[in-house]
Amino acid sequence: MNDQDLLRYSRQIMLPQVDIDGQERLLASRALIVGAGGLGSPVALYLAAAGVGQLTIADADVVEISNLQRQIAHQEQDLGRNKALSAADSAIALNASCRVSAIERHLDAEGLVQAAREADVILDCTDRFSSRYAINAASVAAGVPLVSGAAIRFSGQLAVFDPRDETSPCYACLYPPDDQGDEALSCAESGVISPLVGLIGCFQALEAVKLLSGAGTPHRGLATFDGLSGEWRHYRLGRDPRCPACADRGRSGGASA
Structure with missing residues (x-):
């Protein structure tokens, strides 16, 4: 790090859980952000601000006026632009030393x-089950x-999920593919309150920073948030031995409140 980096990231470096070593790990790390909407916007901005060295943002959609209620990486002048490009420009405007690339298509x-x-962490900021399973x-x-x-209505x-950890489940352990329909997570059909996506996206960014820097302990299990009551609930999760996505890793488990 040069003197400018030491000044820019000084408030993180002074944290003993991060320190210079953790900040250097952030600067050398790579994050893949899939989705540049309500969740992806704060994720991209906070990871760029925190000093994650390389961001890859993928989104095939364009910015529409209804997005501006919650998708804070985009502005009125971005209407009609690809969301990945718009979010990448916003991240670079915040931290020009962050290397940001945009993928303007749906990834198969x-x-x-x-x-x-090519990434050290993946952030799922999409809103459909088909994308989440992929x-x-x-x-x-x-x-x-x-x-x-995930964020919908007033719920987040x-x-x-860490495949490097033999006790960790995957997303399909939690939500078996046969039980889900895409409409269940679509803000376009169900609506969402504006600050909720920012709150959940910020927590995603925090977990990514912890994973990349080595600070603290990664989130365990599933946490749900009720925006109307302000209450969090936490659930312990284990692997499903019949999970179609990760069963071949040879682990077992379940879930309980």
Whole structure:
């Protein structure tokens, strides 16, 4: 780090859990952000601000006026632009030393695995189960930890799945594919309160920073947030031995409140 870096990241470096070593790990790390909407916006901005060295942001959608209620990486002048490009520009404007690349297309299964293998952490900021399963499969195949967030109406959830940990479940252990429909997580059909996506996205960014820097302990299990009551609930999770995504890793487990 040079003197400018030491000044920029001084408030993190003074934390004993981070220190210079942790900040250097952040500067050398790579994050894959899939989705540049309500969740991906704060994730991209906070990871860039924290000094994550390389961000890859993937999103095929364009910015629409209804997005501006919650997707804070985009502004009115970005209407009609690709979201990945818009979010990348916002991240670079915040921290020009952060290397940011935009993928302006939908990543197929092979593309997701390739992008995952080039990352140190994956952040699922999408809002459909089909995308979530594909991202989870890429995380398992690449052996890269996945930070998953979701927000709908007044409800949010956060989970971290780490295929490097033999006791960790994957997303499909929690939500078996046969039980889900895409409409269940679509803000376009169900609505969402504006600050909720920021809150969940910020927690995703925090977990990514912890994983990349080595600070603290990664989130365990599933946490759900009720925005109307302000209450969090935490659930212990274990692997499903019949999980179609990770059963071949040879572990077992269950879930309980």
